[in-house]
Amino acid sequence: xxxxxxxxxxxxxxxxxxxxxxxxxxxxxxxxxxxxxxxxxxxxxxxxxxxxxxxxxxxxxxxxxxxxxxxxxxxxxxxxxxxxxxxxxxxxxxxxxxxxxxxxxxxx
Amino acid sequence: xxxxxxxxxxxxxxxxxxxxxxxxxxxxxxxxxxxxxxxxxxxxxxxxxxxxxxxxxxxxxxxxxxxxxxxxxxxxxxxxxxxxxxxxxxxxxxxxxxxxxxxxxxxxxxxxxxxxxxxxxxx
Numbered sequence: 001x002x003x004x005x006x007x008x009x010x011x012x013x014x015x016x017x018x019x020x021x022x023x024x025x026x027x028x029x030x031x032x033x034x035x036x037x038x039x040x041x042x043x044x045x046x047x048x049x050x051x052x053x054x055x056x057x058x059x060x061x062x063x064x065x066x067x068x069x070x071x072x073x074x075x076x077x078x079x080x081x082x083x084x085x086x087x088x089x090x091x092x093x094x095x096x097x098x099x100x101x102x103x104x105x106x107x108x
Numbered sequence: 109x110x111x112x113x114x115x116x117x118x119x120x121x122x123x124x125x126x127x128x129x130x131x132x133x134x135x136x137x138x139x140x141x142x143x144x145x146x147x148x149x150x151x152x153x154x155x156x157x158x159x160x161x162x163x164x165x166x167x168x169x170x171x172x173x174x175x176x177x178x179x180x181x182x183x184x185x186x187x188x189x190x191x192x193x194x195x196x197x198x199x200x201x202x203x204x205x206x207x208x209x210x211x212x213x214x215x216x217x218x219x220x221x222x223x224x225x226x227x228x229x230x231x
Binding site: 043045050056088100 | 155
């Protein structure tokens with residue numbers, strides 16, 4: 001099973017600042033089969049990024065993904081109040097599908 | 109517009125059973141794998157089961173294998189999760205999620221999620 005470790009656990013930033021979220025895999029995620037999801041309180045997860053760097057339909061371009069192998073990053077270039085949420089990475093190259101523990105982004 | 113809507117959650121006693129349903133629309137249901145993902149209160153996401161488009165392939169997390177059964181009725185565009193021998197640790201919101209193929213490899217990510225249905229296992 002591929003274990004995904006996300007850091008930091010919580011990120012507190014001001015509107016307009018840059019957020020950098022990390023996801024490290026216990027073994028290589030072949031061909032960047034990695035996705036990122038956003039979950040706001042009381043809502044279902046929403047797909048943000050797939051293939052490590054491809055934005056899903058309708059996702060603003062302030063969200064970007066990068067990385068390969070065992071180290072991946074989600075960047076929110078200019079935080080907006082509505083970006084307050086928990087962000088999860090997930091690998092889909094190996095069964096079972098696994099998720100990271102999440103990073104909570106709070107806006108000051 | 110793609111939609112997946114779960115139903116069937118509720119309160120059940122330990123050792124009891126429950127069947128969840130997920131009604132899908134807006135896409136060709138029988139060509140996509142479907143998944144169940146759960147989230148215990150205040151916790152993260154846990155994939156628990158998936159099924160191929162034809163229904164011929166089913167997969168389970170160790171935590172539910174032997175107790176839960178995933179199935180689908182492609183004539184009704186509906187996904188199911190039969191949950192038996194329920195335990196307190198199965199208490200969670202259960203989400204239905206559509207798989208979208210990334211490339212020809214067969215690997216897929218989860219592009220559409222329902223709003224979830226809450227299952228509470230308690231006496």
